[in-house]
Amino acid sequence: MKTVSLPDWPWQTVRALAAERGARVWPVGGAVRDVLLGRSLRDWDFAVDYGAMKLARAVADALGGAYYPLDEERDTGRVVLVEKGGVRLDLDFAALRGDSLEVDLLARDFTINALALDETGALIDVTGGLVDLEDGCVRAVSDQAFQDDPLRLLRAVRIAAELGFQVEPQTVAWMQHDAYLLVEPSAERVRDEFVRLLSLPGAAASVEQLDAFGLLPLVLPELEALKGVEQSPPHRYDVWRHTLTIVDVLEGVVAVATGQGEPSSADVPSTAWGDLARTLGQFTGNVADHLAVEVSSGHDRSQLLKLAALLHDVGKPKTQSEGDDGRIHFYNHELVGVQMAAARMRELRFSRDEIERVRTIVGAHMRPAHLARAGDLTRRAIYRFFRATSCGGVDVVLLCLADHLATWGPNLQEARWARRLEVAETLLTHWFDRYAETVEPPLLLNGGELMAELGLEPGPRIGRLLRVLQEAQAAGEVQTREEALGLAKRIAKGWGDGGS
Numbered sequence: 001m002k003t004v005s006l007p008d009w010p011w012q013t014v015r016a017l018a019a020e021r022g023a024r025v026w027p028v029g030g031a032v033r034d035v036l037l038g039r040s041l042r043d044w045d046f047a048v049d050y051g052a053m054k055l056a057r058a059v060a061d062a063l064g065g066a067y068y069p070l071d072e073e074r075d076t077g078r079v080v081l082v083e084k085g086g087v088r089l090d091l092d093f094a095a096l097r098g099d100s101l102e103v104d105l106l107a108r109d110f111t112i113n114a115l116a117l118d119e120t121g122a123l124i125d126v127t128g129g130l131v132d133l134e135d136g137c138v139r140a141v142s143d144q145a146f147q148d149d150p151l152r153l154l155r156a157v158r159i160a161a162e163l164g165f166q167v168e169p170q171t172v173a174w175m176q177h178d179a180y181l182l183v184e185p186s187a188e189r190v191r192d193e194f195v196r197l198l199s200l201p202g203a204a205a206s207v208e209q210l211d212a213f214g215l216l217p218l219v220l221p222e223l224e225a226l227k228g229v230e231q232s233p234p235h236r237y238d239v240w241r242h243t244l245t246i247v248d249v250l251e252g253v254v255a256v257a258t259g260q261g262e263p264s265s266a267d268v269p270s271t272a273w274g275d276l277a278r279t280l281g282q283f284t285g286n287v288a289d290h291l292a293v294e295v296s297s298g299h300d301r302s303q304l305l306k307l308a309a310l311l312h313d314v315g316k317p318k319t320q321s322e323g324d325d326g327r328i329h330f331y332n333h334e335l336v337g338v339q340m341a342a343a344r345m346r347e348l349r350f351s352r353d354e355i356e357r358v359r360t361i362v363g364a365h366m367r368p369a370h371l372a373r374a375g376d377l378t379r380r381a382i383y384r385f386f387r388a389t390s391c392g393g394v395d396v397v398l399l400c401l402a403d404h405l406a407t408w409g410p411n412l413q414e415a416r417w418a419r420r421l422e423v424a425e426t427l428l429t430h431w432f433d434r435y436a437e438t439v440e441p442p443l444l445l446n447g448g449e450l451m452a453e454l455g456l457e458p459g460p461r462i463g464r465l466l467r468v469l470q471e472a473q474a475a476g477e478v479q480t481r482e483e484a485l486g487l488a489k490r491i492a493k494g495w496g497d498g499g500s
Contacts, residue, residue, distance in 0.1 A: 001123065002130070004117055014046060014059055018048065021054070025048050026117060026124070027044065028104075029115070030045060031044040032116060033129075043089070066080045106141060107148070110159065110171075111127040112138065112159075137165060138166065140170075150184050175214075198307060203248075222344055226316070227240040236411075239316045246309050247309045249405045250399065250402035257398060258288040259284030259285070272417065280428070287394065295357060305399065308395070311358065313333065315335070315339075316330045342355050357392055360388075366400070371427075377422075377427075379438050379475045393431060400420070444469065444484040453488070465492070468487075
């Protein structure tokens, strides 16, 4: 019989407290799986024969953690611990589903998650999970697995991606048969499972797998219309394949921008990654910190950036047209895409802040390209870019670089690419190093001073005047209070002459 050694902390405390109460407790599921795979443990699941919530509360008290009841009807509670360095550790305690551990394990999702350990560390495997673990296989415990909880449809793909496993054929057949059930779980549960999947490396392949299993239209139905929508050169793919490519390339751009190394991609010349590293290397710490910021609901900026990449061209099918020269155009597709992306995110119950962030990125994803074609990048243009995008501007820069690489691929033109890098470097320099000079210079006059000096009444004109003065400061046209006041007087005089 195979035995497994668990870390003494917190296992020995859990075991001792259960024994004091005359209860039996078994480590189960992902914790056992990850120990067998040699992975670090971030989440523990315990099956308890009775008194699971009371045991959880006692563990929280003993280890100085926080206790949360999860499901009183099913006697399920959570303990949240914080290890040294601020790393969070979740311990979930749940009463057995059924009258024995075997019945409980047979009701679980996948065989590799239906493993348990007894008090001595002996492995309990009633579904063949160990063999599947060794074979790198995600197998449903039964044909009822997805009907019992349809969210498992997404979880199967996510676990396979996370572990580098394959979903076995019979399970795929069951998933395709039960795909329609994905409408049953709450939008919040679907959202969170999908974001977890999207945050993993190789997200494009995972999205493609969701599509093959018939699940993607139930999460992001807007992507279905991208298939077969042709694009003129320099595009090489239809909008669907371009979208998958940009998600894949974006992972490489983010890896380089955050100092995680230079990726390899058959779709991008190796020299491009070197160029990117030399240009963005100066910002690695800044970009990494920026993308790690949580927006809300446990979702950070890097996850929302990937979601924005998936949605950035959803407006193209509705805006496709053909010019007299035979070229295909998508005029204002980003504006249409903004509305479509926001509507879908509302359906998935994303927060207002999350929706606004993705709206910003989708709506502005072409702006750096326009700046690259416009000639000299002035301080006024930089100010207006960040006024329109705020802190989402950094994400827009990264997405635009990925878009350029995904569009041109092996046909990348050196001069065009160099110009995109130049614009990206300039924008990021101003955001990270010259913020108070160009992005948001401190006002030389406030609204009260303007009203007092110019004899103006409170109203929206004061706000407009302050924005004009700040832009003039950012452009370097106004540097002192006197210069700002002079400009304000000239503008106000124009109002008196009938201007606005």
